[in-house]
Amino acid sequence: MLQINPKDIPISKLHQYLLGAVGPRPIALASTIDKDGNSNLSPFSFFNVFSANPPIAIFSPARRVRNNTTKHTLDNILENNEVVINVVSYDIVQQTSLSSTEYDCGVDEFIKSGLTPINSNLIKPYRVKESPVQMECTVNDVISLGEQGGAGNLVICEIKMLHINENILNDAGAIDPNKIDLVGRMGGNWYCRSSKDALFEVEKPLRNLGIGVDNIPSEIRNSHILSGNDLGMLGNVESIPSLDEVEKYMKEKFSTEQIQDFSIRNKEALQELHSYAKELLSKNLIIEAWKILLIDKLNRK
Numbered sequence: 447m448l449q450i451n452p453k454d455i456p457i458s459k460l461h462q463y464l465l466g467a468v469g470p471r472p473i474a475l476a477s478t479i480d481k482d483g484n485s486n487l488s489p490f491s492f493f494n495v496f497s498a499n500p501p502i503a504i505f506s507p508a509r510r511v512r513n514n515t516t517k518h519t520l521d522n523i524l525e526n527n528e529v530v531i532n533v534v535s536y537d538i539v540q541q542t543s544l545s546s547t548e549y550d551c552g553v554d555e556f557i558k559s560g561l562t563p564i565n566s567n568l569i570k571p572y573r574v575k576e577s578p579v580q581m582e583c584t585v586n587d588v589i590s591l592g593e594q595g596g597a598g599n600l601v602i603c604e605i606k607m608l609h610i611n612e613n614i615l616n617d618a619g620a621i622d623p624n625k626i627d628l629v630g631r632m633g634g635n636w637y638c639r640s641s642k643d644a645l646f647e648v649e650k651p652l653r654n655l656g657i658g659v660d661n662i663p664s665e666i667r668n669s670h671i672l673s674g675n676d677l678g679m680l681g682n683v684e685s686i687p688s689l690d691e692v693e694k695y696m697k698e699k700f701s702t703e704q705i706q707d708f709s710i711r712n713k714e715a716l717q718e719l720h721s722y723a724k725e726l727l728s729k730n731l732i733i734e735a736w737k738i739l740l741i742d743k744l745n746r747k
């Protein structure tokens with residue numbers, strides 16, 4: 447492993463490592479307004495939500511590494527404490543990128559990017575019409591993280607009004623990840639699109655108390671076929687199926703010859719069982735995978 451003391455490398459290099467390592471990052475397309483009413487629109491991927499009660503989002507316009515100046519978004523916020531955070535879906539990613547161009551102060555990136563400004567209900571900055579979720583925020587605090595180029599400024603935003611396009615909702619009224627089609631920022635020029643093949647589900651472990659990987663019998667835990675993800679799924683069950691259950695399952699599933707074969711060709715058969723269990727896990731059939739893995743234990747009973 448490379449070991450890097452941040453103090454030993456240039457800030458630009460460190461910045462590259464941090465952006466490459468921490469991702470994908472959500473993107474806040476921040477709309478602000480200066481004291482003369484000039485609009486500004488810029489993306490920030492040092493961004494997330496941190497609280498639902500109160501509803502708080504934080505993003506960080508950093509001091510420019512190049513010349514240690516501050517970003518217009520930050521200047522505007524320090525003038526009037528208001529911002530609209532617009533989320534970024536795939537169909538506005540190019541215009542969002544364009545809005546990050548370092549235009550001069552007072553240049554309206556709504557015009558430059560071609561995105562459409564629409565009035566907010568409670569605050570002066572405009573919303574981005576094309577964004578599927580727009581959050582009208584007042585700024586509770588700005589915390590400066592330093593005085594040198596590259597230093598972030600945490601803009602702590604309280605969400606006062608949420609606008610959600612109905613087209614991104616599923617039948618239950620929740621946001622459907624395939625419909626919202628968000629993009630995330632990676633390192634360099636890379637982005638990722640969080641829909642279709644990129645999506646997968648992981649069952650929440652909170653509902654039950656999983657046995658944990660430590661309680662998986664060692665011959666399964668040390669399998670050369672099962673991966674860390676496979677073990678994580680196996681460790682998320684509340685209890686391991688009993689050998690009686692395994693026996694019942696085995697009789698239903700396999701012929702007497704197959705069962706005998708398992709016990710004769712022990713090592714080879716074990717690998718086959720592990721491969722089959724892995725396949726079942728990839729289909730989220732966790733209890734069935736457990737039963738397959740325990741056949742070997744049954745044979746040695």
Ligand SMILES: Cc1cc2nc3c(=O)[nH]c(=O)nc-3n(C[C@H](O)[C@H](O)[C@H](O)COP(=O)(O)O)c2cc1C
Binds near residue numbers: 488631
């Ligand atoms: C997707 C994306 C994410 C960005 N994230 C950040 C960020 O988190 N912090 C930052 O200081 N600049 C970030 N930038 C660069 C700013 O958008 C850029 O400096 C912009 O010109 C600032 O505009 P302003 O001076 O009008 O506020 C990002 C750019 C892009 C394209």
